[in-house]
Amino acid sequence: MSQRYAIQPGQVPAPGARKLLEFDGKSLALFNVSGQFYAIDDSCPHQGASLCGGLLQGRVIQCCAHGLRFDLASGYLLNSTALKVGHYPVEVLEGQVFIVIDAEESVS
Template sequence: MSRRIAVPAQKVPALDKRALFEAEGNSLALFNVAGQLYAIDDSCPHQGASLCAGRLEGRVIQCCAHGLRFDLSSGYLLNTTGLKVPNYPVEVVNGQVYVVMAGEGAA
C-alpha cells in the first residue's frame, strides 16, 4: 500500500529549482523541471554522494562525486538499467504537493 507524504510549501522548488526534503527518515531531492516535479533519493547509489547538489540538465541529474547521470523520471542511470536511484511519483492535489511512497507489501 502506498502513502502520500505532504511536502511543506517552503520545500516545494520553484520553476527550474531544487530542494531537499526529509520524509520518514529519507532524504529526498525534489526538482521542478519546466513545471514538472520529480522526487528521488538524495543519495547516489554508487557511493552515497548528494544528488541534489549535482549538475542538472533538463531532467538528467549528474552526481557531483563521480559524474554518473540519472534520468529523474525513471531513476535509471542513462543508457542502462543496471543502476537506479529510487524515485517517487509526485502528486499535486488542491495545491498541496505530495510525494508518493510505497509501503510494505507494495509492488
C-alpha cells in the first residue's frame, strides 16, 4: 500500500527549480525538470550530503560533496547500478502534486 503526500502550491518548484521538503522527519528533494517532477531522498547514499543543492543538469543531480551524479528518474548513479538514492513517483492530479511513497519506504 502506498501513501500520497500532497505538496502545497507554494512548495511546488517552477520549471528548472527544486524544493527541499520534510515529511515526518524525512527530507525529500522535489525537482521540476521542464514540467516533469522527480522526488528523491535528499541524502546522498555515499556519505549523506544534501542532494537538493547540487548542480542540476537535465535530470541529473550532482552531489556537492564528492561530485557523484544521479539520474533523478531511476535514482541510480550514472552509468552504474552500484549506488542508488531513494526515489519516489510524483503524480499530478487535477493540478495537485503528490509524492507517492510505498509502505515499506514509509516516512514514519
